[in-house]
Amino acid sequence: MNLFGFEFDEVKFCGCNWEVTQLFVLADSKREARKLLRSGDAGLCGSCMCELLVDEEYEIEISKKRREEWKRLVEKVNRKGRKE
Numbered sequence: 001m002n003l004f005g006f007e008f009d010e011v012k013f014c015g016c017n018w019e020v021t022q023l024f025v026l027a028d029s030k031r032e033a034r035k036l037l038r039s040g041d042a043g044l045c046g047s048c049m050c051e052l053l054v055d056e057e058y059e060i061e062i063s064k065k066r067r068e069e070w071k072r073l074v075e076k077v078n079r080k081g082r083k084e
């Protein structure tokens with residue numbers, strides 16, 4: 001499953017009643033995500049989608065290249081933290 005983001009020119013409402021111009025959908029493909037969004041069966045604001053990912057204990061799968069970039073970032077942040 002992947003996370004897809006859709007941007008809109010007009011304001012949309014999330015289930016939490018936030019007015020947003022971007023909604024997120026979990027689906028197997030962009031096509032499926034678009035269908036779910038159109039039917040009104042999916043589409044959450046960034047805050048609600050993050051809450052769902054945390055609450056439902058979703059795991060994030062990242063490519064090897066991204067993992068290396070992430071490791072470097074974490075090391076950099078940890079080094080900064082030690083200096084303060």
Ligand SMILES: [Zn+2]
Nearest residue numbers: 014016045048
């Ligand atoms: Zn929301």
